[in-house]
Amino acid sequence: MNKELKQMLELYKNKRYKIISERMMEVDENTVTLQIKSGRRILTCSCENQGRFGNSTLCRHKQFFIMFPLLDTLLKRIEDLKVSYKIGRKIQKESIAYDMMINDLDNLLRLK
Numbered sequence: 001m002n003k004e005l006k007q008m009l010e011l012y013k014n015k016r017y018k019i020i021s022e023r024m025m026e027v028d029e030n031t032v033t034l035q036i037k038s039g040r041r042i043l044t045c046s047c048e049n050q051g052r053f054g055n056s057t058l059c060r061h062k063q064f065f066i067m068f069p070l071l072d073t074l075l076k077r078i079e080d081l082k083v084s085y086k087i088g089r090k091i092q093k094e095s096i097a098y099d100m101m102i103n104d105l106d107n108l109l110r111l112k
Helices: 003-013 048-056 060-091 096-109
Strands: 017-021 024-027 030-037 040-045
Touching: 003 060, 024 060, 030 060, 040 060, 060 096
Parallel strands: none
Antiparallel strands: 017 024, 024 030, 030 040
């Protein structure tokens, strides 16, 4: 799996973020802000890289801010599916298909 994607998933799973507003998030104690100006969007971050390289850098904090809506939706849906499959498995006592689906979802959640 891609190193950056693993980092994003670890940030999410370890809850190393805090949503401040729709346009602001704290990631590993650095604040990422989305500024909307006349037809363009600018992401700023309070990390050390921001001061050195300016707005053109894409630090992991900005990457997480961008990926957060997708990660949040996807991982919550996977958890919901796991619960549904476990209920289905209890209803149908011997269902290998449910066990395989639950195992596949577990593997996704383990970053494999």
